[in-house]
Amino acid sequence: MWINLQKAMIITRREVRDQFRDWRIIAPIIILTVFFPGLMNFTAQQSVDFVAKYGAPIIADRLIPFLLMVVGFFPISVSLVIALESFVGEKERRSIEPLLSSPLSDVQLYLGKLMAVMFPPLIASYLAICVYLVGVYRQVGWVPDTTLLIQVVALATVQSLVMVSGAVVISSQTTSVRAANLLASFIIIPMALLLVGESMIMFWARYHVLWYAILGQALVAGLLIRTGIAHFNREELLGRELDTLNLQWAWRVFKSAFIGVPGPFRAWWRMNVWGTLKSLKWSILLALIFTLGGALIGSTQAEVFSIPADLLDWENLEEGLVTGIEEIGPIRFFSIQGAGTILFHNLRAITLASLMGIFSFGVLGIIALVFPFSIIGYFTAVAGQTGLSPWKFLISFVIPHGIFEIPAIILAGALIIRLGLILVTPNEEYTIGEAWVRTLADWARIMLLVVFPLLLAAAFFEVYITPLVALNIFSR
Amino acid sequence: MIITKNLSKNFKDVKAVNQVNLQVKAGEVLALLGPNGAGKTTTVRMLTTVLRPSSGTAHVAGYDVISDAGKVRSAVGVLTEDHGLYDRMYILEYLDFFGQIYGMPAKEREGRIHYLLDKFDLLDAVDRRIGQYSKGMRQKLSLARSLLHSPPVLLLDEPTSAMDPASARLVRNAIKSLRSEDRAIIVCTHNLAEAEELADKIAIIRSGKIIVSGTYEELKQQLLGLGEYHIQLAKNLDSRNLPLPSGVAITEKGTDWFHYQVTDPKEINPLLIQNLVSAGFAVVRVEEIKRSLESVYLQAVNQAPIEEINHVD
Numbered sequence: 001m002w003i004n005l006q007k008a009m010i011i012t013r014r015e016v017r018d019q020f021r022d023w024r025i026i027a028p029i030i031i032l033t034v035f036f037p038g039l040m041n042f043t044a045q046q047s048v049d050f051v052a053k054y055g056a057p058i059i060a061d062r063l064i065p066f067l068l069m070v071v072g073f074f075p076i077s078v079s080l081v082i083a084l085e086s087f088v089g090e091k092e093r094r095s096i097e098p099l100l101s102s103p104l105s106d107v108q109l110y111l112g113k114l115m116a117v118m119f120p121p122l123i124a125s126y127l128a129i130c131v132y133l134v135g136v137y138r139q140v141g142w143v144p145d146t147t148l149l150i151q152v153v154a155l156a157t158v159q160s161l162v163m164v165s166g167a168v169v170i171s172s173q174t175t176s177v178r179a180a181n182l183l184a185s186f187i188i189i190p191m192a193l194l195l196v197g198e199s200m201i202m203f204w205a206r207y208h209v210l211w212y213a214i215l216g217q218a219l220v221a222g223l224l225i226r227t228g229i230a231h232f233n234r235e236e237l238l239g240r241e242l243d244t245l246n247l248q249w250a251w252r253v254f255k256s257a258f259i260g261v262p263g264p265f266r267a268w269w270r271m272n273v274w275g276t277l278k279s280l281k282w283s284i285l286l287a288l289i290f291t292l293g294g295a296l297i298g299s300t301q302a303e304v305f306s307i308p309a310d311l312l313d314w315e316n317l318e319e320g321l322v323t324g325i326e327e328i329g330p331i332r333f334f335s336i337q338g339a340g341t342i343l344f345h346n347l348r349a350i351t352l353a354s355l356m357g358i359f360s361f362g363v364l365g366i367i368a369l370v371f372p373f374s375i376i377g378y379f380t381a382v383a384g385q386t387g388l389s390p391w392k393f394l395i396s397f398v399i400p401h402g403i404f405e406i407p408a409i410i411l412a413g414a415l416i417i418r419l420g421l422i423l424v425t426p427n428e429e430y431t432i433g434e435a436w437v438r439t440l441a442d443w444a445r446i447m448l449l450v451v452f453p454l455l456l457a458a459a460f461f462e463v464y465i466t467p468l469v470a471l472n473i474f475s476r
Numbered sequence: 477m478i479i480t481k482n483l484s485k486n487f488k489d490v491k492a493v494n495q496v497n498l499q500v501k502a503g504e505v506l507a508l509l510g511p512n513g514a515g516k517t518t519t520v521r522m523l524t525t526v527l528r529p530s531s532g533t534a535h536v537a538g539y540d541v542i543s544d545a546g547k548v549r550s551a552v553g554v555l556t557e558d559h560g561l562y563d564r565m566y567i568l569e570y571l572d573f574f575g576q577i578y579g580m581p582a583k584e585r586e587g588r589i590h591y592l593l594d595k596f597d598l599l600d601a602v603d604r605r606i607g608q609y610s611k612g613m614r615q616k617l618s619l620a621r622s623l624l625h626s627p628p629v630l631l632l633d634e635p636t637s638a639m640d641p642a643s644a645r646l647v648r649n650a651i652k653s654l655r656s657e658d659r660a661i662i663v664c665t666h667n668l669a670e671a672e673e674l675a676d677k678i679a680i681i682r683s684g685k686i687i688v689s690g691t692y693e694e695l696k697q698q699l700l701g702l703g704e705y706h707i708q709l710a711k712n713l714d715s716r717n718l719p720l721p722s723g724v725a726i727t728e729k730g731t732d733w734f735h736y737q738v739t740d741p742k743e744i745n746p747l748l749i750q751n752l753v754s755a756g757f758a759v760v761r762v763e764e765i766k767r768s769l770e771s772v773y774l775q776a777v778n779q780a781p782i783e784e785i786n787h788v789d
Binding site for chain 1 (some may be wrong): 488521525527528546548549550552554556557558559560561564565569573574576577579581607620621690785
């Protein structure tokens with residue numbers, strides 16, 4: 001590790017020196033480090049004077065820490081521009097081949113570039129924070145709480161790391177600076193939303209929530225660095241392919257991966273369906289752990305958000321329950337239309353979860369799928385609280401169709417995890433795009449041949465069997 | 477030093493390099509010739525481990541290009557097709573940067589940099605940024621970079637392109653001086669005179685395939701047939717018969733000269749001259765008719781069946 005860092009620092013030193021020789025980089029850093037904090041000091045002073053006239057000092061109390069965060073963020077915005085250019089810029093200037101032919105390892109090259117684009121703006125950010133603090137102390141005598149100061153510095157650091165690591169991934173995977181700049185929206189938009197959220201937290205003075213933001217961003221940065229190193233490919237950096245969307249090629253790869261190894265049906269099924277399911281075993285285990293965890297968290301919430309016992313009159317549950325549910329929802333029991341509605345709902349949920357998973361390394365997708373299990377856990381615990389056996393609740397309302405639906409959702413969750421994690425998994429055989437298209441083909445095959453039939457069965461059981469079981473049990 | 481066996485590289489559907497077999501021993505210089513897009517640079521890039529072979533094997537300085545990629549890169553000095561220079565840097569900073577990457581101690585770096593700058597006439601340019609250098613100076617600096625760590629294997633892609641004649645001569649002399657018993661060199665070039673001057677062996681590549689390889693003499697024999705000689709006589713031939721030993725075939729005849737081909741020049745040429753003198757012909761001059769590498773190259777390139785871009789089966 002130490003050797004890696006030492007070698008990486010050779011790259012870092014050269015690149016930092018190069019940046020400091022470019023006035024187009026230096027000028028904005030100086031302006032954002034010195035001039036901008038001064039402007040913020042002026043704003044803070046004016047705000048304090050203004051709100052003091054109307055007896056609303058709370059606004060100034062919240063504004064000054066907020067401006068501290070803003071002052072720390074602005075210089076690091078420069079890092080995005082430098083980072084987007086890091087690999088693909090060298091590629092366009094044709095200066096990268098001697099570096100790629102040198103004895104530096106992939107990790108050394110990648111970390112060297114990453115540190116080079118992060119250090120100057122980050123140091124500028126710390127300096128800007130200092131300038132602002134000195135100014136605001138001299139003007140209004142404000143001194144930040146130590147924890148808040150640590151939080152703001154940590155926020156600036158992780159924000160810089162997230163932006164830089166994301167931008168370096170883009171830079172190492174695109175073939176032109178223009179393409180990298182266009183793809184920067186995938187960083188700018190989430191960061192803008194994050195800043196809005198952090199600003200709200202600052203104005204509400206719920207400073208402890210900032211720790212979650214710091215932790216979350218540190219995790220994302222770690223995943224992005226891992227993605228970058230996993231898919232760093234010297235060959236692609238030298239390639240002269242154009243940024244054209246080759247749908248024909250993508251379709252060919254998808255089709256061949258979806259069909260898999262041809263052969264008699266049983267052999268094909270064993271190889272391409274059962275084989276894929278076996279390869280998903282760790283993802284399935286992970287999805288299972290998440291769903292059980294979700295159910296457990298849901299059950300703990302029954303203590304926090306309890307339902308009065310008289311609202312849940314289990315003993316007098318009659319056929320009216322079915323019509324009652326039908327009145328408040330779109331589901332029609334004992335009808336094909338009802339089964340169709342449930343199937344459509346489940347497919348829509350899995351599709352949306354898959355889309356969310358693609359853009360979040362699988363995290364948001366699995367959270368979306370785990371959510372219904374939290375609800376089941378919650379109601380099971382509520383049933384226990386109101387005197388009903390949790391097992392009776394589960395057997396009546398969940399298990400009849402759940403024996404199909406739960407495995408389907410766990411399988412879908414595993415596929416979403418795989419789809420997200422393929423981006424952070426090293427792959428020497430395929431490019432990042434090809435590996436992803438192949439995983440999408442696995443996703444489609446298992447969804448179509450395993451998850452969909454299970455959901456279909458679950459939908460029919462949910463409208464025809466589950467209500468009968470529930471009524472039968474509760475009418476005794 | 478450099479051994480490739482059926483080395484191939486596919487880019488999606490195209491075979492850029494197709495089953496290339498090369499062997500360059502220590503102390504040898506191999507010139508890799510071929511038209512643009514023939515696969516020269518791709519071959520070099522596989523040998524520097526920047527490109528991963530699709531099939532076949534390659535060993536450089538005893539290391540496998542796939543399993544020992546890092547060691548291969550340490551053992552190779554490469555002059556890339558693009559110079560790969562940083563315009564804002566000064567020459568000393570630039571070479572020192574690469575010296576550090578190659579793990580050279582500071583003292584050694586300093587000495588070696590000074591030696592190379594002197595060798596390539598670049599000492600006067602140390603106070604200028606690289607961006608201000610001419611094309612030739614940039615090329616010389618790139619070459620200095622590739623030699624910095626005294627690598628046992630040198631891969632030079634177009635070493636004298638964009639150079640004025642004086643600089644090109646300087647670089648060619650430098651490459652000649654780099655020949656040593658423990659160094660293998662591959663030079664990719666379009667410059668046939670350069671290849672002829674520098675190389676011990678020549679390989680001609682087209683559409684990713686080596687179409688012919690060997691020493692210059694072997695290639696001449698293989699592609700242009702037997703060697704041709706010119707004999708100048710003191711007097712006219714008139715109608716006299718020439719006393720030709722077996723193995724000699726006249727190809728052209730003038731009033732006081734003739735051209736001939738011979739199967740074994742070492743044996744037959746002295747015999748022919750002896751016969752001519754005995755028969756009263758005064759021989760003024762005997763010389764081999766020069767056959768350029770260009771004619772060998774063109775013959776090789778035109779003779780090989782024209783193939784369209786190789787497609788992966």
